Amino acid sequence: MIGIIHPYEFQQSIDNINRARKAPLGVRILRYSLLLCLLIGLIIFIVGVSLVWILNKTVWIVLMSTGGGISVGVKIFILVCLWFMPPNYRRFTDAVNAESMKYSTRIPIPTRW
DSSP states (O other): OOTTTHHHHHHHHHHHHHHSOOHHHHHHHHHHHHHHHHHHHHHHHHHHTTTTTOOOOOHHHHHHHHHHHHHHHHHHHHHHHHHOOOOOHHHHHHHHHHHHHHHHHHHOOOOOO
C-alpha cells in the first residue's frame, strides 16, 4: 500500500482496529474474577478429595460439595454469559470496514483488509 497510505496512517488504522477488538474493563474484570473463582473451587474440591482418609466424613464432604458447587456454578455462569452476550466480532468488523472505506477512495481498485 505504498503511496496510498502513510506509515502513521497505517499505525493509526491498526490502533483503531485493535481498540475495537479489546474488551471493556468491566468484562475483563469479570473474566478474571470468574477464573479466580473457578480455580478456588477446584482447589477446595481437590483438598476435600485429598482429606478423605485423614479427617472425618463431614469435613471432606463439605469441602468437596463446596468446591464442586463453586466450580459447576461458575461454569454454568460462563456458559450463560457466552450464550446471551454478543461477541465483539461485530464491533471488530465495523472497525475494519470503516478503515477500508477510508482508504478505498484513494485508488481505483477497491481495497480490503
